[in-house]
Amino acid sequence: MNGAIMHVDLTTGTHRLLDDPELFGEFLGGTAVATELLFRHGDPQGDPLAPESPVIFAIGPFSSLFPVATKTVAMFKSPLSGELGESHAGGRMAMSLHEAGIDALVITGRADTLSYLVIENDSAELKSASTFREQSAAATERILREAEGKSGRKVSILRIGPAGERLSPMACATVDGSRHFGRLGLGAVLGSKNLKAIVISGTRTLPLARPKEFKAVYDTLYDRVVKSKEMKKYHDLGTPANVRPLSLIRGLPTRNFSQGNFEGSEAISGERFAKDFLVQHTACAHCQCGCIHMAELREEFAPYHYSTNRVSYDYELIYAMGSMLSLSSPEDILKLLLFTEKQGWDAISLGCTLAWATESFLHGVLSLDDTGGVSLSFGDCAAYLEVLERMAKGANEFYRDLEKGCAFCAKKRGGLEWAIQYGGVEPGGYMTGENFAVTCLLGVRHSHLDDNGYSIDQNLLNAPKPLEEQVRAQVKEARWRMVLNSLVICLFARGVYDEEIILQGLDALGAQWDAGKLRELAAKALLRKHEWKRLCGFDPAAVVVPDKMYSVQTSTGMIDRESLRKRIHLYLEEMKG
Amino acid sequence: MTVKYLRVVNRDQCIGCFSCMYACSRMVKNAAGSGKAALRVKAYTGVEGAFSIRVCARCEEPDCAAACPTGALTKAPGGGVRLKKELCISCMACVKACAIGALQWDEEEKRPLPCIHCGQCVKYCPNNVLALCEREEECDRR
Numbered sequence: 001m002n003g004a005i006m007h008v009d010l011t012t013g014t015h016r017l018l019d020d021p022e023l024f025g026e027f028l029g030g031t032a033v034a035t036e037l038l039f040r041h042g043d044p045q046g047d048p049l050a051p052e053s054p055v056i057f058a059i060g061p062f063s064s065l066f067p068v069a070t071k072t073v074a075m076f077k078s079p080l081s082g083e084l085g086e087s088h089a090g091g092r093m094a095m096s097l098h099e100a101g102i103d104a105l106v107i108t109g110r111a112d113t114l115s116y117l118v119i120e121n122d123s124a125e126l127k128s129a130s131t132f133r134e135q136s137a138a139a140t141e142r143i144l145r146e147a148e149g150k151s152g153r154k155v156s157i158l159r160i161g162p163a164g165e166r167l168s169p170m171a172c173a174t175v176d177g178s179r180h181f182g183r184l185g186l187g188a189v190l191g192s193k194n195l196k197a198i199v200i201s202g203t204r205t206l207p208l209a210r211p212k213e214f215k216a217v218y219d220t221l222y223d224r225v226v227k228s229k230e231m232k233k234y235h236d237l238g239t240p241a242n243v244r245p246l247s248l249i250r251g252l253p254t255r256n257f258s259q260g261n262f263e264g265s266e267a268i269s270g271e272r273f274a275k276d277f278l279v280q281h282t283a284c285a286h287c288q289c290g291c292i293h294m295a296e297l298r299e300e301f302a303p304y305h306y307s308t309n310r311v312s313y314d315y316e317l318i319y320a321m322g323s324m325l326s327l328s329s330p331e332d333i334l335k336l337l338l339f340t341e342k343q344g345w346d347a348i349s350l351g352c353t354l355a356w357a358t359e360s361f362l363h364g365v366l367s368l369d370d371t372g373g374v375s376l377s378f379g380d381c382a383a384y385l386e387v388l389e390r391m392a393k394g395a396n397e398f399y400r401d402l403e404k405g406c407a408f409c410a411k412k413r414g415g416l417e418w419a420i421q422y423g424g425v426e427p428g429g430y431m432t433g434e435n436f437a438v439t440c441l442l443g444v445r446h447s448h449l450d451d452n453g454y455s456i457d458q459n460l461l462n463a464p465k466p467l468e469e470q471v472r473a474q475v476k477e478a479r480w481r482m483v484l485n486s487l488v489i490c491l492f493a494r495g496v497y498d499e500e501i502i503l504q505g506l507d508a509l510g511a512q513w514d515a516g517k518l519r520e521l522a523a524k525a526l527l528r529k530h531e532w533k534r535l536c537g538f539d540p541a542a543v544v545v546p547d548k549m550y551s552v553q554t555s556t557g558m559i560d561r562e563s564l565r566k567r568i569h570l571y572l573e574e575m576k577g
Numbered sequence: 578m579t580v581k582y583l584r585v586v587n588r589d590q591c592i593g594c595f596s597c598m599y600a601c602s603r604m605v606k607n608a609a610g611s612g613k614a615a616l617r618v619k620a621y622t623g624v625e626g627a628f629s630i631r632v633c634a635r636c637e638e639p640d641c642a643a644a645c646p647t648g649a650l651t652k653a654p655g656g657g658v659r660l661k662k663e664l665c666i667s668c669m670a671c672v673k674a675c676a677i678g679a680l681q682w683d684e685e686e687k688r689p690l691p692c693i694h695c696g697q698c699v700k701y702c703p704n705n706v707l708a709l710c711e712r713e714e715e716c717d718r719r
Contacts, residue, residue, distance in 0.1 A: 065609045067596075095595070099610060153684075154611070177620075203684035205602060205610035215603065226703045283594035286611075288703040290592035 011109030029060030030488035032525040034075035044535035049192035051110035064098035068493035070284035079169035083536035090284035091175035096156035100202030116197035129196035136342035137161035159197035161344020168403035170349035178312035239315035240270030256355035260431035264328025319429025320351025326378035352426030356406035360415035417547035432457030433556030451478035580655035600701035615692035633692035644674035
């Protein structure tokens with residue numbers, strides 16, 4: 001990699017290009033490079049929505065070159081957690097950045113009026129987006145694909161929906177068809193910059209310096225992607241394959257984490273979605289697996305008149321809008337997801353916040369005065385759709401608060417003990433036990449993908465292990481994912497990319513890496529992220545598990561305060577090496 | 578020599594992964610990326626998952642060759658075209674003449690990218706969308 005960094009200043013409408021091969025030589029790419037760029041351009045004490053607050057996108061040395069290296073890393077200060085904001089998305093963005101010859105994109109400043117940025121190879125132009133202000137994320141893509149795709153060239157389109165324009169800290173940024181920088185509020189940060197969309201295209205290809213070696217590594221990876229059992233699982237039923245098995249082991253969060261077994265899990269299982277609603281698989285650019293599952297939602301809007309929409313679904317979405325809200329009808333889940341997709345909210349944060357609101361209403365912490373007469377109860381899809389409508393309109397202060405997340409709402413209105421959030425971030429859909437709780441507490445993004453906590457929990461059901469061993473395995477995985485996220489590989493292909501093939505791939509590209517250097521990078525990147533988090537004010541000793549989580553059964557039993565304290569201590573020690 | 582025909586046989590099984598385009602660039606042109614591909618997968622605006630794959634039809638009387646003002650692009654034996662690079666003036670008349678949008682343009686070299694019907698794209702399609710047929714009548718144009 002040349003380490004080409006494009007810096008766009010939205011305030012002045014100018015851009016500059018800089019090659020920093022040393023940065024990429026030392027930090028590989030993706031997440032590790034983006035973290036360093038955040039140190040370089042960001043202020044950990046600053047306002048995440050201030051013009052000077054940077055948004056950084058980075059790809060890695062395998063992007064667009066090897067199969068399933070499909071992700072782009074986004075790094076920013078999160079308006080949801082107030083600390084490290086990091087989110088990954090697929091689609092065609094990594095391909096387009098690579099073809100434009102851009103390894104990292106740094107955006108600062110604020111445009112005068114709502115604008116969109118068009119990047120074509122080394123040029124960047126700011127254009128007015130005033131004609132499509134408040135347009136949905138879906139409509140914005142349609143508009144821009146026509147306006148900017150006239151040349152017939154492949155373009156990638158990143159945009160925010162109305163939620164991002166309203167600066168909702170749970171607003172996502174949507175990439176191409178239906179991929180997302182879902183978590184931690186990138187949508188609000190882009191909205192604060194008056195940046196509605198980014199359109200990226202390029203014409204670059206890379207001559208293969210060592211074609212024989214490159215093709216050999218490629219073929220090994222290709223075979224693993226199309227033949228391995230693990231990748232086939234992601235393609236066939238996809239992540240929703242986990243709905244039933246997790247419910248069977250009490251790991252599927254139900255009615256705001258009250259229990260892990262959902263009586264409607266069969267009705268919203270991956271099998272049921274596939275049989276009754278799945279109409280097509282699609283893929284990110286250069287992923288032969290194709291894990292994107294598109295459902296078709298057909299609704300009768302007047303007698304004998306139907307609307308038809310395609311909605312992508314995944315395990316986390318079924319959890320957040322299904323079992324969390326006690327909805328056991330796939331149609332209901334798809335209706336909520338369609339609305340969410342158009343507005344551009346993060347479905348996980350939104351589902352958890354709706355669940356908090358429901359429990360708060362049922363406990364009398366919220367009243368009909370707050371909700372403007374809407375009665376909330378688990379299982380009532382019509383009420384939830386009404387809530388989303390009112391949130392989109394900003395109907396009253398309560399609805400404007402709701403799109404700020406459950407931590408904000410609970411702090412202001414009460415019900416903190418059942419606001420399921422860790423460091424301000426609503427969790428992924430696992431109720432498996434203490435290892436997952438540690439993931440949520442100490443994972444760099446408070447994300448279920450930061451390590452393998454939920455998987456360690458599940459494995460304990462068959463083979464118990466000493467606590468120390470569990471924590472060591474968790475930190476080891478958190479470190480290793482720094483390598484995968486620096487390359488940048490989709491984590492669904494984590495079983496495909498082992499250390500040996502990664503080193504062979506880097507070698508075929510002429511990059512100088514060995515196993516020792518990779519492991520060093522992994523340890524360092526993890527520590528650097530924690531360093532930035534601490535500079536923002538994150539204190540691992542102070543972040544807490546919501547009280548409710550100590551009084552519910554998980555897959556591995558009750559969460560014990562003392563045991564959790566021990567795990568946190570061990571994790572932090574282990575991380576230091 | 579047997580004439581081979583590259584054909585789209587299962588369009589509706591395409592997942593839009595572009596693996597075919599990457600394969601063409603990599604295996605035929607020794608270039609990483611998808612920009613040297615002699616075929617194209619098009620995604621349709623606003624219609625999630627609707628892909629159209631444009632491959633060279635190996636025309637017996639190729640419109641692209643007929644449109645070439647310098648004789649750089651000429652009809653090959655058995656149909657299809659071949660390019661004499663030194664005669665190409667980068668006018669793009671050939672690309673514009675291909676009504677199905679199959680003939681691709683090399684944006685770096687400013688030349689057309691004629692398909693040689695070698696089947697590398699077929700080999701790397703995970704969903705059997707493409708096929709290489711021995712005879713024209715074997716090709717099912719679905």
